[in-house]
Amino acid sequence: MDDIRKYVSISLIAAASIIWGFLGLCIRELSAAGLSSLQMFELRSIICTVLIGIMILVKDRSLFKLNKSDLKLLMMIGIVKIAADTCYFQAQLMVDLSLAAVLENTEPYFVAIISYFLFKERLTGIQKSSLVIAFVGCILVSGVFNGVDATDPLGILVGLISGLTFAVYTVGVKDATERGCASSAILFYIFLVCSVCTFPFSDPVTMFEISFSSIDVVANVLLLGIVFTLIPYYMHALCLKDLTATTSSIVLFLEVVMCAIVGYIFYGEMLDVFNLVGMAFVFIGIVMINKPAHQHQSDDKLPSD
DSSP: HHHHHHHHHHHHHHHHHHHHTHHHHHHHHHHHOOOHHHHHHHHHHHHHHHHHHHHHHHHOOGGGGGHHHHHHHHHHHHHHHHHHHHHHHHHHHHSSSHHHHHHHTHHHHHHHHHHHTOOOOOOOOHHHHHHHHHHHHHHHHHHGGOOOOOOOOHHHHHHHHHHHHHHHHHHHHHHHHTTTTHHHHHHHHHEEEHHHHHHSSOOOHHHHHHHHHHHHHHHHHHHIIIIIIIIHHHHHHHHHTTTTTHHHHTTTTTHHHHHHHHHHHOOOOOOOOHHHHHHHHHHHHHHHHHHOGGGGGGBBBOOOO
């Protein structure tokens, strides 16, 4: 892989992670306004579907045309995305928030396993090391070691399922890009499936009443749909063309770091030595995965028989 393209892709993934780190600000504002997690999920899906659809109409309408197998794949990815978000939201209600974050960030391990069998990707030594270091950093940043109450085993299971389903989403998008599907088409059909499937359960009348109740709420809904969903997801889909699914997942650990920083700055949440050391670990892991290809084994494929 060309080093420059790799650097650009990793930088975009990192930027997407930073954007997602600020998502909590918008979520808390909309929650205070009376919107449920499902309603917020539905609103951002609708916004993304409409905006991406307009982009495709203006740019190239042929992107709407997919063969049946690709369309089935994107429909399945959309359903998986619903499951991933639902499980993560539910895990946050069942276990400590920091533990839910750690469980959701088991995604890279599932990605590595799935990618091994689906894409014949194998972990290089540098990927293995960076994966371990970044995940340890993620645990430290989350504050798990600061004390977690007795946890619900079912909550832990749901949290792990969120990590698995997020991994399936990432690998699914990677597979779609490998098939030659355009990023715009991939995201359009995924969000279309999400918006259609969850619409009947989102109490649409109440959802829209709250969404247009004030200028502040409208602004936050648009921020949720455009800044915190459309832009970072588009970055993520684009970068999967030039990165392995495992590498992109490792860089996404940066989101946990940003969440901790945002919580400290805006909500006065604790940021201690463990958190700071964890941040350093995450950055070290990302720097390691960003080393030039000639400095470590760059072949991400198993030899074909």
